[in-house]
Protein backbone atom coordinates (compact mmCIF):
# COMPACT_ATOMS: atom_id res chain seq x y z
CA UNK A 1 0.00 0.00 0.00
CA UNK A 2 1.38 3.43 -0.91
CA UNK A 3 1.54 6.01 1.83
CA UNK A 4 2.19 9.73 1.74
CA UNK A 5 3.41 10.81 5.15
CA UNK A 6 5.60 13.92 5.20
CA UNK A 7 9.15 13.82 6.53
CA UNK A 8 8.01 15.85 9.51
CA UNK A 9 5.33 13.27 10.29
CA UNK A 10 7.82 10.42 9.91
CA UNK A 11 10.08 12.02 12.52
CA UNK A 12 7.58 10.70 15.08
CA UNK A 13 8.67 7.07 15.73
CA UNK A 14 5.06 5.94 16.20
CA UNK A 15 4.04 7.40 12.83
CA UNK A 16 7.15 5.91 11.20
CA UNK A 17 6.14 2.50 12.59
CA UNK A 18 2.57 2.95 11.33
CA UNK A 19 3.94 3.87 7.90
CA UNK A 20 6.03 0.68 7.82
CA UNK A 21 3.00 -1.43 8.75
CA UNK A 22 0.69 0.26 6.24
CA UNK A 23 3.21 -0.26 3.44
CA UNK A 24 3.25 -4.00 4.14
CA UNK A 25 -0.47 -4.31 3.41
CA UNK A 26 -1.23 -5.38 -0.16
CA UNK A 27 -5.01 -5.01 0.40
CA UNK A 28 -5.64 -8.61 -0.66
CA UNK A 29 -8.51 -8.96 1.82
CA UNK A 30 -7.59 -12.46 3.04
CA UNK A 31 -7.92 -11.16 6.60
CA UNK A 32 -11.60 -10.33 6.18
CA UNK A 33 -12.56 -14.02 6.18
CA UNK A 34 -11.29 -14.55 9.73
CA UNK A 35 -12.31 -11.22 11.27
CA UNK A 36 -15.16 -11.83 13.75
CA UNK A 37 -16.83 -8.46 13.21
CA UNK A 38 -16.75 -8.85 9.43
CA UNK A 39 -18.00 -12.44 9.68
CA UNK A 40 -20.98 -11.20 11.75
CA UNK A 41 -22.13 -8.31 9.57
CA UNK A 42 -20.11 -8.28 6.35
CA UNK A 43 -19.33 -4.56 6.61
CA UNK A 44 -15.96 -3.78 4.99
CA UNK A 45 -15.40 -0.95 7.49
CA UNK A 46 -15.62 -3.55 10.26
CA UNK A 47 -12.95 -5.69 8.62
CA UNK A 48 -9.18 -5.41 9.14
CA UNK A 49 -8.67 -4.03 5.64
CA UNK A 50 -11.40 -1.43 6.10
CA UNK A 51 -9.96 -0.38 9.45
CA UNK A 52 -6.48 -0.14 7.96
CA UNK A 53 -7.80 2.30 5.33
CA UNK A 54 -9.57 4.35 8.00
CA UNK A 55 -6.40 4.51 10.11
CA UNK A 56 -4.24 5.41 7.11
CA UNK A 57 -6.56 8.25 6.14
CA UNK A 58 -6.71 9.57 9.70
CA UNK A 59 -2.96 9.46 10.30
CA UNK A 60 -1.81 10.71 6.89
CA UNK A 61 -4.07 13.72 7.10
CA UNK A 62 -3.07 14.23 10.70
CA UNK A 63 -6.64 14.99 11.66
CA UNK A 64 -8.60 14.36 14.81
CA UNK A 65 -10.46 11.07 14.78
CA UNK A 66 -14.07 11.40 13.72
CA UNK A 67 -17.05 9.51 15.09
CA UNK A 68 -16.95 7.08 12.13
CA UNK A 69 -13.33 6.10 12.73
CA UNK A 70 -13.90 5.73 16.47
CA UNK A 71 -16.99 3.57 15.83
CA UNK A 72 -15.20 1.04 13.63
CA UNK A 73 -11.97 0.94 15.62
CA UNK A 74 -13.95 0.57 18.85
CA UNK A 75 -15.70 -2.42 17.32
CA UNK A 76 -12.34 -4.12 16.71
CA UNK A 77 -11.75 -6.80 19.34
CA UNK A 78 -7.95 -6.71 19.00
CA UNK A 79 -8.32 -10.48 18.67
CA UNK A 80 -5.50 -10.48 16.09
CA UNK A 81 -7.03 -13.23 13.94
CA UNK A 82 -6.14 -10.95 11.02
CA UNK A 83 -2.46 -11.18 11.92
CA UNK A 84 -2.52 -14.96 11.84
CA UNK A 85 -4.22 -14.89 8.43
CA UNK A 86 -2.27 -12.10 6.75
CA UNK A 87 0.22 -13.43 4.18
CA UNK A 88 2.16 -10.14 4.16
CA UNK A 89 3.00 -10.01 7.87
CA UNK A 90 1.05 -6.80 8.55
CA UNK A 91 1.50 -6.01 12.25
CA UNK A 92 -2.09 -4.94 12.79
CA UNK A 93 -1.70 -4.99 16.59
CA UNK A 94 0.82 -2.16 16.67
CA UNK A 95 -1.17 -0.22 14.08
CA UNK A 96 -4.47 -0.42 15.93
CA UNK A 97 -2.76 0.28 19.28
CA UNK A 98 -1.39 3.50 17.80
CA UNK A 99 -4.76 4.36 16.27
CA UNK A 100 -6.47 3.91 19.63
CA UNK A 101 -4.02 6.35 21.24
CA UNK A 102 -4.69 8.88 18.48
CA UNK A 103 -8.46 8.46 18.94
CA UNK A 104 -8.20 8.80 22.72
CA UNK A 105 -6.23 12.04 22.34
CA UNK A 106 -8.24 13.67 19.58
CA UNK A 107 -11.83 12.40 19.73
CA UNK A 108 -14.35 13.79 22.21
CA UNK A 109 -16.61 10.90 23.14
CA UNK A 110 -20.13 11.47 24.50
CA UNK A 111 -20.09 12.16 28.28
CA UNK A 112 -21.61 8.79 29.25
CA UNK A 113 -19.00 6.95 27.17
CA UNK A 114 -16.18 8.98 28.69
CA UNK A 115 -17.49 8.33 32.18
CA UNK A 116 -17.75 4.58 31.63
CA UNK A 117 -14.25 4.35 30.18
CA UNK A 118 -12.82 6.40 33.03
CA UNK A 119 -14.56 4.20 35.59
CA UNK A 120 -13.20 1.03 33.98
CA UNK A 121 -9.68 2.46 33.69
CA UNK A 122 -9.63 3.73 37.27
CA UNK A 123 -11.18 0.65 38.87
CA UNK A 124 -10.21 -2.57 37.14
CA UNK A 125 -6.39 -2.39 37.29
CA UNK A 126 -6.47 -1.64 41.03
CA UNK A 127 -7.52 -4.63 43.16
CA UNK A 128 -8.61 -2.64 46.23
CA UNK A 129 -10.90 -0.41 44.16
CA UNK A 130 -12.11 -3.27 41.97
CA UNK A 131 -12.97 -5.31 45.06
CA UNK A 132 -15.38 -2.58 46.20
CA UNK A 133 -16.87 -2.43 42.70
CA UNK A 134 -17.45 -6.19 42.77
CA UNK A 135 -19.33 -5.92 46.08
CA UNK A 136 -21.53 -3.21 44.53
CA UNK A 137 -22.06 -5.41 41.45
CA UNK A 138 -23.09 -8.29 43.70
CA UNK A 139 -25.90 -6.13 45.13
CA UNK A 140 -26.95 -4.96 41.67
CA UNK A 141 -26.66 -8.32 39.91
CA UNK A 142 -30.32 -9.35 40.39
CA UNK A 143 -31.30 -6.18 38.54
CA UNK A 144 -29.36 -7.02 35.36
CA UNK A 145 -32.53 -7.99 33.42
CA UNK A 146 -34.17 -4.71 34.52
CA UNK A 147 -31.14 -2.74 33.34
CA UNK A 148 -31.37 -4.54 29.98
CA UNK A 149 -35.08 -3.70 29.62
CA UNK A 150 -34.34 -0.05 30.44
CA UNK A 151 -31.78 0.06 27.62
CA UNK A 152 -28.78 0.18 29.97
CA UNK A 153 -27.01 -2.57 28.04
CA UNK A 154 -23.53 -1.87 29.28
CA UNK A 155 -24.61 -1.81 32.90
CA UNK A 156 -26.52 -5.04 32.30
CA UNK A 157 -23.41 -6.61 30.71
CA UNK A 158 -21.26 -5.61 33.69
CA UNK A 159 -23.75 -7.02 36.18
CA UNK A 160 -24.10 -10.29 34.25
CA UNK A 161 -20.33 -10.77 34.13
CA UNK A 162 -19.86 -10.10 37.86
CA UNK A 163 -19.59 -13.26 39.99
CA UNK A 164 -22.38 -14.36 42.36
CA UNK A 165 -19.99 -14.27 45.31
CA UNK A 166 -17.87 -11.58 46.90
CA UNK A 167 -14.26 -11.22 45.77
CA UNK A 168 -11.54 -13.16 47.60
CA UNK A 169 -8.40 -11.76 49.16
CA UNK A 170 -5.63 -11.10 46.68
CA UNK A 171 -2.22 -12.72 47.09
CA UNK A 172 0.33 -10.68 49.03
CA UNK A 173 3.93 -10.42 47.79
CA UNK A 174 5.74 -13.54 48.96
CA UNK A 175 7.83 -16.53 47.92
CA UNK A 176 6.35 -20.02 47.54
CA UNK A 177 9.16 -22.50 48.09
CA UNK A 178 9.73 -25.40 45.71
CA UNK A 179 8.75 -28.78 47.10
CA UNK A 180 11.83 -30.98 47.17
CA UNK A 181 14.98 -29.96 45.31
CA UNK A 182 14.66 -26.56 43.64
CA UNK A 183 14.83 -26.92 39.85
CA UNK A 184 13.83 -23.43 38.82
CA UNK A 185 12.62 -19.99 39.91
CA UNK A 186 9.85 -17.97 38.31
CA UNK A 187 7.92 -14.79 39.03
CA UNK A 188 4.15 -15.06 38.75
CA UNK A 189 2.06 -12.20 37.41
CA UNK A 190 -0.80 -12.50 39.89
CA UNK A 191 -2.87 -10.10 37.81
CA UNK A 192 -5.50 -7.61 38.91
CA UNK A 193 -8.88 -8.88 37.71
CA UNK A 194 -7.59 -12.45 37.57
CA UNK A 195 -6.74 -12.69 41.24
CA UNK A 196 -10.03 -11.21 42.44
CA UNK A 197 -12.40 -13.03 40.10
CA UNK A 198 -10.71 -16.43 40.07
CA UNK A 199 -8.07 -16.88 42.79
CA UNK A 200 -8.12 -20.61 42.07
CA UNK A 201 -6.08 -19.94 38.91
CA UNK A 202 -3.09 -18.57 40.79
CA UNK A 203 -3.55 -21.26 43.46
CA UNK A 204 -3.43 -24.01 40.80
CA UNK A 205 -0.41 -22.40 39.14
CA UNK A 206 1.53 -22.16 42.40
CA UNK A 207 0.47 -25.70 43.34
CA UNK A 208 1.60 -27.35 40.10
CA UNK A 209 4.83 -25.37 39.85
CA UNK A 210 6.01 -25.86 43.43
CA UNK A 211 5.10 -29.57 43.28
CA UNK A 212 7.41 -29.88 40.29
CA UNK A 213 10.31 -28.15 42.04
CA UNK A 214 9.81 -24.57 40.86
CA UNK A 215 10.03 -21.70 43.33
CA UNK A 216 7.35 -19.07 42.69
CA UNK A 217 7.95 -15.42 43.56
CA UNK A 218 5.34 -12.68 43.80
CA UNK A 219 7.48 -9.54 44.02
CA UNK A 220 6.32 -6.40 45.79
CA UNK A 221 5.35 -3.60 43.42
CA UNK A 222 4.09 -5.79 40.55
CA UNK A 223 0.45 -5.20 39.62
CA UNK A 224 -1.67 -4.83 36.53
CA UNK A 225 0.32 -5.34 33.30
CA UNK A 226 -1.35 -2.30 31.68
CA UNK A 227 -3.26 -4.30 29.11
CA UNK A 228 -6.74 -3.06 30.08
CA UNK A 229 -5.92 0.63 29.62
CA UNK A 230 -3.56 -0.06 26.72
CA UNK A 231 -6.52 -1.32 24.69
CA UNK A 232 -8.44 1.85 25.51
CA UNK A 233 -5.67 4.00 24.03
CA UNK A 234 -4.63 5.35 27.45
CA UNK A 235 -0.94 4.91 26.73
CA UNK A 236 0.47 6.99 29.59
CA UNK A 237 -1.38 4.89 32.16
CA UNK A 238 -0.45 1.65 30.39
CA UNK A 239 3.23 2.58 30.24
CA UNK A 240 3.26 3.62 33.91
CA UNK A 241 1.84 0.22 34.87
CA UNK A 242 4.36 -1.55 32.61
CA UNK A 243 7.26 0.38 34.16
CA UNK A 244 6.15 -0.54 37.69
CA UNK A 245 6.08 -4.22 36.74
CA UNK A 246 9.46 -4.00 35.02
CA UNK A 247 10.95 -2.39 38.16
CA UNK A 248 9.49 -5.15 40.35
CA UNK A 249 10.60 -8.07 38.16
CA UNK A 250 14.02 -6.62 37.37
CA UNK A 251 14.78 -6.48 41.08
CA UNK A 252 14.40 -10.28 41.31
CA UNK A 253 17.57 -12.35 40.95
CA UNK A 254 17.82 -15.55 38.96
CA UNK A 255 14.40 -15.70 37.31
CA UNK A 256 13.97 -18.39 34.66
CA UNK A 257 10.65 -16.97 33.53
CA UNK A 258 7.81 -14.60 34.32
CA UNK A 259 4.79 -16.87 34.27
CA UNK A 260 1.43 -15.47 33.20
CA UNK A 261 -1.92 -17.26 33.38
CA UNK A 262 -4.03 -14.63 31.59
CA UNK A 263 -3.06 -14.80 27.94
CA UNK A 264 -4.31 -11.27 27.28
CA UNK A 265 -1.78 -10.02 29.83
CA UNK A 266 0.89 -12.31 28.38
CA UNK A 267 0.50 -10.77 24.94
CA UNK A 268 1.01 -7.29 26.41
CA UNK A 269 4.00 -8.21 28.60
CA UNK A 270 5.66 -9.91 25.61
CA UNK A 271 5.24 -6.57 23.80
CA UNK A 272 6.90 -4.46 26.53
CA UNK A 273 10.12 -4.28 24.50
CA UNK A 274 8.23 -2.58 21.68
CA UNK A 275 6.04 -0.42 23.92
CA UNK A 276 9.08 1.05 25.71
CA UNK A 277 11.54 1.00 22.82
CA UNK A 278 11.97 4.78 22.83
CA UNK A 279 12.40 5.09 26.60
CA UNK A 280 16.16 4.99 27.28
CA UNK A 281 15.63 4.33 30.99
CA UNK A 282 13.51 1.23 30.35
CA UNK A 283 14.05 -0.10 26.83
CA UNK A 284 16.67 -2.72 27.75
CA UNK A 285 14.95 -3.95 30.88
CA UNK A 286 11.61 -3.98 29.04
CA UNK A 287 13.10 -6.20 26.31
CA UNK A 288 14.56 -8.52 28.98
CA UNK A 289 11.21 -8.80 30.78
CA UNK A 290 9.46 -9.45 27.47
CA UNK A 291 11.89 -12.26 26.68
CA UNK A 292 11.28 -13.86 30.10
CA UNK A 293 7.47 -13.72 29.81
CA UNK A 294 5.91 -17.16 29.33
CA UNK A 295 2.35 -18.31 29.25
CA UNK A 296 1.76 -20.96 31.93
CA UNK A 297 1.15 -23.69 29.32
CA UNK A 298 4.28 -22.64 27.44
CA UNK A 299 6.31 -22.95 30.65
CA UNK A 300 4.71 -26.18 31.86
CA UNK A 301 5.47 -27.78 28.49
CA UNK A 302 9.18 -27.53 29.44
CA UNK A 303 8.69 -29.54 32.66
CA UNK A 304 8.43 -33.33 33.03
CA UNK A 305 4.90 -33.35 34.48
CA UNK A 306 3.94 -36.41 36.46
CA UNK A 307 0.33 -37.62 36.14
CA UNK A 308 -1.18 -38.58 39.47
CA UNK A 309 -4.68 -39.44 38.31
CA UNK A 310 -6.19 -40.97 35.25
CA UNK A 311 -8.25 -38.40 33.42
CA UNK A 312 -9.45 -40.84 30.79
CA UNK A 313 -13.06 -40.36 29.88
CA UNK A 314 -13.15 -36.63 30.61
CA UNK A 315 -13.90 -34.75 27.42
CA UNK A 316 -12.42 -31.25 27.32
CA UNK A 317 -13.54 -28.67 24.77
CA UNK A 318 -10.41 -26.58 24.44
CA UNK A 319 -11.19 -22.95 23.66
CA UNK A 320 -8.07 -21.35 22.26
CA UNK A 321 -8.03 -17.75 23.54
CA UNK A 322 -7.28 -15.26 20.76
CA UNK A 323 -4.48 -13.68 22.75
CA UNK A 324 -2.89 -17.12 23.08
CA UNK A 325 -3.36 -18.46 19.55
CA UNK A 326 -3.07 -15.20 17.58
CA UNK A 327 -1.26 -12.91 20.03
CA UNK A 328 1.36 -15.40 21.21
CA UNK A 329 1.04 -18.13 18.56
CA UNK A 330 0.66 -20.77 21.27
CA UNK A 331 -1.66 -23.45 19.93
CA UNK A 332 -0.12 -26.88 20.54
CA UNK A 333 1.18 -26.85 24.09
CA UNK A 334 -2.08 -26.57 26.09
CA UNK A 335 -3.74 -29.36 24.12
CA UNK A 336 -0.65 -31.57 24.20
CA UNK A 337 -0.30 -31.14 27.96
CA UNK A 338 -3.96 -32.06 28.52
CA UNK A 339 -3.68 -34.98 26.11
CA UNK A 340 -0.55 -36.35 27.82
CA UNK A 341 -2.36 -36.23 31.15
CA UNK A 342 -5.20 -38.35 29.79
CA UNK A 343 -7.87 -35.82 28.91
CA UNK A 344 -9.74 -36.30 25.66
CA UNK A 345 -9.28 -32.91 24.02
CA UNK A 346 -11.65 -31.65 21.36
CA UNK A 347 -10.99 -28.58 19.23
CA UNK A 348 -13.84 -26.11 18.99
CA UNK A 349 -14.97 -25.62 15.35
CA UNK A 350 -14.25 -22.11 14.04
CA UNK A 351 -11.80 -21.88 16.92
CA UNK A 352 -10.06 -18.90 15.30
CA UNK A 353 -13.10 -16.71 16.04
CA UNK A 354 -13.21 -14.68 19.25
CA UNK A 355 -15.73 -15.44 22.04
CA UNK A 356 -16.38 -11.69 22.46
CA UNK A 357 -14.51 -11.20 25.72
CA UNK A 358 -11.49 -9.12 24.63
CA UNK A 359 -10.64 -7.25 27.83
CA UNK A 360 -13.35 -4.67 28.43
CA UNK A 361 -14.95 -5.27 25.02
CA UNK A 362 -17.84 -7.30 26.43
CA UNK A 363 -18.75 -4.26 28.54
CA UNK A 364 -18.11 -1.56 25.95
CA UNK A 365 -19.63 -3.45 22.98
CA UNK A 366 -22.18 -5.73 24.67
CA UNK A 367 -24.31 -6.47 21.59
CA UNK A 368 -21.47 -7.75 19.39
CA UNK A 369 -19.90 -9.53 22.36
CA UNK A 370 -23.16 -11.33 23.10
CA UNK A 371 -23.56 -12.49 19.49
CA UNK A 372 -20.01 -13.81 19.46
CA UNK A 373 -20.57 -15.59 22.78
CA UNK A 374 -23.76 -17.24 21.54
CA UNK A 375 -21.94 -18.43 18.44
CA UNK A 376 -19.01 -19.74 20.49
CA UNK A 377 -21.18 -21.46 23.11
CA UNK A 378 -23.21 -23.10 20.34
CA UNK A 379 -20.11 -24.63 18.74
CA UNK A 380 -18.80 -25.75 22.12
CA UNK A 381 -22.05 -27.34 23.31
CA UNK A 382 -22.37 -29.33 20.09
CA UNK A 383 -19.16 -31.13 21.12
CA UNK A 384 -20.97 -32.38 24.26
CA UNK A 385 -17.89 -31.92 26.46
CA UNK A 386 -17.65 -32.54 30.19
CA UNK A 387 -15.74 -29.32 30.70
CA UNK A 388 -14.52 -26.26 28.80
CA UNK A 389 -10.88 -25.26 29.22
CA UNK A 390 -9.29 -21.96 28.21
CA UNK A 391 -6.10 -20.10 29.04
CA UNK A 392 -7.58 -16.69 29.78
CA UNK A 393 -9.83 -15.47 32.60
CA UNK A 394 -11.67 -13.14 30.22
CA UNK A 395 -12.73 -16.00 27.94
CA UNK A 396 -13.68 -18.19 30.91
CA UNK A 397 -15.91 -15.47 32.37
CA UNK A 398 -17.44 -14.63 29.00
CA UNK A 399 -18.21 -18.22 28.00
CA UNK A 400 -19.39 -19.27 31.46
CA UNK A 401 -22.00 -16.49 31.33
CA UNK A 402 -23.66 -18.28 28.40
CA UNK A 403 -23.61 -21.96 29.31
CA UNK A 404 -24.29 -24.39 32.14
CA UNK A 405 -21.10 -26.33 31.30
CA UNK A 406 -18.24 -25.81 33.76
CA UNK A 407 -15.51 -23.57 32.35
CA UNK A 408 -12.05 -23.72 33.90
CA UNK A 409 -8.51 -22.62 33.20
CA UNK A 410 -6.25 -25.19 31.53
CA UNK A 411 -3.85 -24.97 34.47
CA UNK A 412 -6.59 -26.06 36.88
CA UNK A 413 -6.99 -29.33 34.97
CA UNK A 414 -3.22 -29.80 34.75
CA UNK A 415 -2.80 -29.19 38.48
CA UNK A 416 -5.64 -31.61 39.28
CA UNK A 417 -4.29 -34.36 37.04
CA UNK A 418 -0.82 -34.03 38.55
CA UNK A 419 -1.93 -34.30 42.17
CA UNK A 420 -3.53 -30.95 43.03
CA UNK A 421 -7.07 -30.36 44.28
CA UNK A 422 -10.16 -30.67 42.10
CA UNK A 423 -11.02 -27.33 40.37
CA UNK A 424 -13.84 -25.67 42.36
CA UNK A 425 -16.13 -25.59 39.33
CA UNK A 426 -15.83 -29.38 38.93
CA UNK A 427 -16.59 -30.30 42.53
CA UNK A 428 -19.58 -32.60 42.58
CA UNK A 429 -19.01 -33.48 38.94
CA UNK A 430 -19.25 -37.25 38.43
CA UNK A 431 -18.16 -38.39 34.98
CA UNK A 432 -18.29 -42.13 34.50
CA UNK A 433 -14.62 -42.97 34.30
CA UNK A 434 -12.80 -39.72 34.82
CA UNK A 435 -10.25 -38.77 37.40
CA UNK A 436 -10.03 -42.07 39.21
CA UNK A 437 -6.71 -42.58 40.97
CA UNK A 438 -4.24 -43.99 38.48
CA UNK A 439 -2.67 -47.36 39.20
CA UNK A 440 0.62 -45.67 38.24
CA UNK A 441 0.19 -42.99 40.83
CA UNK A 442 1.63 -43.86 44.19
Ligand code: SF4
Pocket residue numbers: 024025026027028029030031032048049082085086087088089090
Ligand atom coordinates in the same frame (compact mmCIF):
# COMPACT_ATOMS: atom_id res chain seq x y z
S1 SF4 B 1 -4.48 -9.99 4.67
FE1 SF4 B 1 -2.80 -8.60 5.24
S2 SF4 B 1 -2.11 -7.71 3.29
FE2 SF4 B 1 -4.14 -8.61 2.90
S3 SF4 B 1 -5.59 -6.87 3.29
FE3 SF4 B 1 -5.42 -8.00 5.21
S4 SF4 B 1 -3.80 -6.92 6.32
FE4 SF4 B 1 -3.61 -6.28 4.17
Ligand code: SF4
Pocket residue numbers: 034035036037038046047048051075076077078079080081082083092
Ligand atom coordinates in the same frame (compact mmCIF):
# COMPACT_ATOMS: atom_id res chain seq x y z
S1 SF4 C 1 -8.09 -7.67 15.51
FE1 SF4 C 1 -9.82 -9.10 15.22
S2 SF4 C 1 -11.66 -7.78 15.18
FE2 SF4 C 1 -9.87 -6.44 14.87
S3 SF4 C 1 -9.64 -6.28 12.65
FE3 SF4 C 1 -8.30 -7.98 13.30
S4 SF4 C 1 -9.56 -9.82 13.11
FE4 SF4 C 1 -10.97 -8.05 13.05
